[in-house]
Amino acid sequence: MTVTLSADTAERPGRLREFWFYFRENRGAVIGLWIFAAFAFLALFGPWIAPHDPTAQFRDATLQPPFWQEGGSWTYPLGTDPLGRDMLSRLIVGARFSFFVGIVVVSIAASGGIIVGLIAGFAPKWLDTIIMRIMDVILAFPSLLLALVLVAILGPSLTNAMIAIAIVLQPHYVRLTRASVLAEKQKDYVTSARVAGAGFFRLMFVTVLPNCLAPIIVQAALSFSTAILDAAALGFLGMGAQPPTPEWGTMLAEAREFILRAWWVVTFPGLAILVTVLAINLMGDGLRDALDPKLKRS
Amino acid sequence: MLNYVLSRLLTFVPTFIGVTLISFAFIRVLPGDPIIVMAGERGLTDERYAELSAQFGFDRPMYVQFWEYLTGVLQGDLGNSFVTKKPVWDEFFALFPATLELSICAMIFAVVLGLPAGVIAAVNRGKFFDRALMSTALIGYSMPIFWWALLLIIVFSGNLQWTPVSGRIDLIYYFPNATGFMLIDSIASGQSGAFTSAVRHLILPTIVLGTIPLAVIARQTRSAMLEVLGEDYIRTARAKGLSPGRINGVHALRNALIPVITVIGLSVGTLLAGAILTETIFSWPGIGKWMVDSIFRRDYPVVQGGLLLIAVMVMIVNLTVDMLYGVINPKIRKR
Numbered sequence: 001m002t003v004t005l006s007a008d009t010a011e012r013p014g015r016l017r018e019f020w021f022y023f024r025e026n027r028g029a030v031i032g033l034w035i036f037a038a039f040a041f042l043a044l045f046g047p048w049i050a051p052h053d054p055t056a057q058f059r060d061a062t063l064q065p066p067f068w069q070e071g072g073s074w075t076y077p078l079g080t081d082p083l084g085r086d087m088l089s090r091l092i093v094g095a096r097f098s099f100f101v102g103i104v105v106v107s108i109a110a111s112g113g114i115i116v117g118l119i120a121g122f123a124p125k126w127l128d129t130i131i132m133r134i135m136d137v138i139l140a141f142p143s144l145l146l147a148l149v150l151v152a153i154l155g156p157s158l159t160n161a162m163i164a165i166a167i168v169l170q171p172h173y174v175r176l177t178r179a180s181v182l183a184e185k186q187k188d189y190v191t192s193a194r195v196a197g198a199g200f201f202r203l204m205f206v207t208v209l210p211n212c213l214a215p216i217i218v219q220a221a222l223s224f225s226t227a228i229l230d231a232a233a234l235g236f237l238g239m240g241a242q243p244p245t246p247e248w249g250t251m252l253a254e255a256r257e258f259i260l261r262a263w264w265v266v267t268f269p270g271l272a273i274l275v276t277v278l279a280i281n282l283m284g285d286g287l288r289d290a291l292d293p294k295l296k297r298s
Numbered sequence: 299m300l301n302y303v304l305s306r307l308l309t310f311v312p313t314f315i316g317v318t319l320i321s322f323a324f325i326r327v328l329p330g331d332p333i334i335v336m337a338g339e340r341g342l343t344d345e346r347y348a349e350l351s352a353q354f355g356f357d358r359p360m361y362v363q364f365w366e367y368l369t370g371v372l373q374g375d376l377g378n379s380f381v382t383k384k385p386v387w388d389e390f391f392a393l394f395p396a397t398l399e400l401s402i403c404a405m406i407f408a409v410v411l412g413l414p415a416g417v418i419a420a421v422n423r424g425k426f427f428d429r430a431l432m433s434t435a436l437i438g439y440s441m442p443i444f445w446w447a448l449l450l451i452i453v454f455s456g457n458l459q460w461t462p463v464s465g466r467i468d469l470i471y472y473f474p475n476a477t478g479f480m481l482i483d484s485i486a487s488g489q490s491g492a493f494t495s496a497v498r499h500l501i502l503p504t505i506v507l508g509t510i511p512l513a514v515i516a517r518q519t520r521s522a523m524l525e526v527l528g529e530d531y532i533r534t535a536r537a538k539g540l541s542p543g544r545i546n547g548v549h550a551l552r553n554a555l556i557p558v559i560t561v562i563g564l565s566v567g568t569l570l571a572g573a574i575l576t577e578t579i580f581s582w583p584g585i586g587k588w589m590v591d592s593i594f595r596r597d598y599p600v601v602q603g604g605l606l607l608i609a610v611m612v613m614i615v616n617l618t619v620d621m622l623y624g625v626i627n628p629k630i631r632k633r
Contacts, residue, residue, distance in 0.1 A: 028433075133309070137316035140609040140616075142571035145589065149605055152593045153327060229442055233575055236444045237590060252445060259448050260456045270445025277440040285436075 022290035029286020035279035042092055043099035050089035051077075054246045058084040063262050079264040081255065087264060090246035091272050097247040098228045098276060101162055105227035106220050108166035113173020114216065118204050120174065121181025132178070135171035143168040143226075144233055151239045158241040161234045168230075169223050176219055180212035214291040221284035225277040232273050248273050302624050310617055314610065315368070321606040322367045325598050326360075376603030381595055386603035390585065395478025396466065397577070397584035401569045403500055404508035409562065412512045413551075416519025416558075420527065421546055431516065438513035443572055447506040447579040454502060461502050464581035468495045507576045511565045518561045522554035529553075556623070563619030567612045 023029055042049065052058075058076075062084040065072040072079060078087040120131040138146070143165075150164035184190060185208065193207045234240035235249025243254055248269040255265035333342070333350050342350070351357045355366060370376070376386040419431040455463045462468070466480045473487035481500070484492035526532065527550055535545045573586035581587065585604065592600035 028436075133312045133316060136309070136313045137320060139567075140313060140317050140613045141320075141605065142567045142574075142608065142612065144571035144574055145605065145608060148574065148590070148593060149324065149601060152601070153324070225440065229440075232442055233444060236575070237578065238594075249442075249444075252448070256448065259452055263452055266445070266448050266452065270442055270448065273442045273445065274437070274440060277442070278437060281436060281440050 019290050023286050026286040026289050028282045029289070032279040032282030032286065035275065036283055039095055039276050039279065040099060042095040044096070046093045046096050050086075050092040052086040052089040054085065054090045054093040055244050056085065058086070060084070063258070063265070065262070066264050078268055079262070081251070081265050082258055082262075085244075087268055090251060091248070091268055094246040094248050094251065094269070094272065095276075097158065097241060097245065098231065098273070101158070101165075101231040102224040102227050102280075104162050105166045105169065105231075106224050108163070109169040109223060109227075110173050110216065110220050112166070113170045114177050114209070116170075117174040117177025118181060118209065120178045121185065121208075122200070122204055128178075131174070135174050138168065138171045141168075144230060147230060147234060148237065148239055151234060156239045156242060158231070158235075158245065158247065161231050161240040162227075164234075165227050165230045169226065172219060172223065173216065176215055177212055180215060181208055184208050184211050218284060218288045218291060221280060221287050225280040225284070228273065228277055228280070299624070303621060306617060306620055306624075310613065313613060317606060317609045317613070318368055318371055319364070321602050321609070322364050324602050324605065371606065376606070377599040379592075379600045380597045381592075381600075386600050387607075389588070389600065390604060390607050392478070393583060393585055393588050396480070396582060397570075397573050397586060399479045399481065400500070400503055400507060400576070400582060400584060401566075401573065403504040404569060404572075405511065405562070405565075407504050407508035408511035408515050408565075412515030413519055413558070415512075415516040417523055417546060417551060419516070419520045420523035421542075423524065428520075432520065435513040435516040438509050439517070441509055441513075443506050443509060444575045444579060446509060447502070447576060450502050450505060451579075461498050466496065466499050466583065467492065468499075471495060503576050503580045503582055506579075507569065507572050510568060510572060511562075514561060514565060514568075515558060519554060519558050522557045523550055526550045526554045560619060560623060563615060563622075566615045570608055570612065 023033075047054075058080060061076060061080050063082055064076050064080040064084075066079045066087075067074050067077050069079075076086045076088070078091070080086055081090070116131060120128045123131070147161070147164040147168050150167065151160050154160035154163065190203065190207055193203060198207060231240055232247070232249030232252070235247050236253045238253060241247035241250045243250060251269040252266065255262075255269070259266045333347060333354070333356065348357075355363055374387050376390075378385055379389060382389065415431050415435070419428040422428045451463055454460045467484065471484070471487070471489055471492045473483060473489065473492070476483050476486060480496040481493065484496040523546075527546075532545060532550055535549045540549075570586070573584060574590060575586070576582065577584045577586035578590050585608065589601065589604045589608075591597075592604065
């Protein structure tokens with residue numbers, strides 16, 4: 001990792017190159033990125049990779065242990081669950097539910113939160129106060145509890161779980177965006193844009209927003225993992241994806257009564273959640289280091 | 299200072315009304331009529347329906363209903379549970395000590411391990427200890443705690459048979475519920491073995507509930523310490539020849555504690571959310587399990603009342619943290 005800077009190449013490197021330069025310094029983040037890439041690959045192509053149909057029940061092979069244990073076989077490398085379904089196939093296909101949850105929740109929460117945050121930052125004081133008080137109200141409820149109650153109202157399903165989690169996560173984006181907007185609004189370039197005759201929407205979306213994005217991107221990475229964890233928790237409580245969907249949290253809930261007899265039905269889905277969430281958090285740390293120069297040295 | 303306290307208190311009022319409004323709206327936006335839900339499968343005659351509707355006030359205008367709900371809430375009246383017919387308020391405060399006991403133990407666990415871990419990591423920055431501790435903290439932070447609970451049950455209750463799987467105490471012990479805190483009541487009962495049993499029941503839930511706060515505290519302590527260790531007064535302390543223990547423990551840690559205390563205060567919401575999962579898995583008879591059970595039983599007054607009380611509790615804690623913060627750090631007051 002040697003960087004040679006001579007006088008003629010001293011121009012500023014491209015944004016992406018600069019980002020990658022700092023991101024690469026954090027080894028954990030790069031590992032996280034690779035795991036995340038593998039996870040995304042499984043999410044996209046899972047059904048074609050999985051050795052079996054994730055919902056097919058092999059009734060003569062129920063609760064088979066993984067291949068390295070006595071009684072296990074290579075037909076079902078990670079064993080089978082109480083209904084004789086192949087664990088590995090269910091885990092592979094399950095990746096797409098978690099991935100989907102992450103993408104959808106972050107898109108809804110971030111887009112909604114950014115718009116509301118921009119409005120709060122630019123709005124007159126009374127509107128700003130009303131918006132922030134509403135966000136305070138949402139934040140007063142423990143997130144999982146509020147999501148649980150919302151799902152109870154909407155009816156248990158993965159879609160409703162995603163909506164609920166998005167609503168719960170949204171205030172964080174609103175606060176973050178508003179805080180950055182308030183800080184940026186004071187700066188000269190915004191004043192000069194305004195003097196040059198930039199309209200309200202141009203000021204909001206073209207002038208200010210791009211300069212507020214760094215903390216929002218970091219938050220997006222972190223809430224991607226929160227969304228996966230919360231969706232799995234809701235699934236575990238029976239309020240998320242419904243059986244026989246091979247969603248990881250739902251798989252854990254189904255496996256609960258077998259924990260003392262068949263460790264593998266409990267261990268693998270949880271491990272899948274942990275590794276995915278860990279990879280995303282590692283990546284989030286790297287993103288923060290790369291995007292926020294103030295924190296870079298700590 | 300008084301101004302600061304008053305202004306903080308003033309923001310409490312609209313938030314409180316908002317929280318009340320949400321919990322009020324909850325029972326009314328539910329699909330299906332709450333009265334029909336309450337009647338269950340037997341159904342209702344039209345006269346009985348009108349009678350019940352009048353009894354619960356559903357036939358009056360919305361704003362009248364909300365006003366009555368709000369005044370009821372302020373007097374501690376949250377309605378009665380559909381299932382047990384007891385007042386929600388009483389049920390909440392009968393179960394609350396169990397959650398409080400568990401949360402306090404989890405917080406002690408998190409602070410006692412998290413603070414030293416953060417300090418050690420910061421002092422050994424970049425070395426093996428730092429990396430090992432921070433990797434562990436990140437794993438803890440990413441942990442799906444419901445799975446963590448199941449793993450601990452497999453190992454410690456299943457394989458090693460060290461700890462019980464559920465409940466707060468073995469059923470062979472029986473004593474009056476004086477304070478609601480099992481650790482205190484079991485000592486007060488004077489029965490030999492009762493206290494040990496209560497402790498054994500607490501261990502796994504405490505670890506599970508404390509894991510995420512532990513990771514957060516360790517990470518926060520480390521970064522706060524790193525920031526403080528770069529300050530001039532630390533260099534001065536070093537130049538004076540103070541021992542590293544004194545520099546790190548007294549000069550640095552005390553100043554690093556301010557953000558850490560905030561984080562501890564703000565994890566109360568996390569703890570209560572974690573309590574939902576932890577209590578469900580360990581059949582711990584507290585607020586979290588009560589809420590989940592009520593959601594499944596469609597016991598709407600309980601869900602409504604519980605939601606409100608929990609939110610108000612989180613708000614009070616956050617307010618207290620804010621004020622304490624103002625006391626510790628005078629700069630905050632002048633906003």
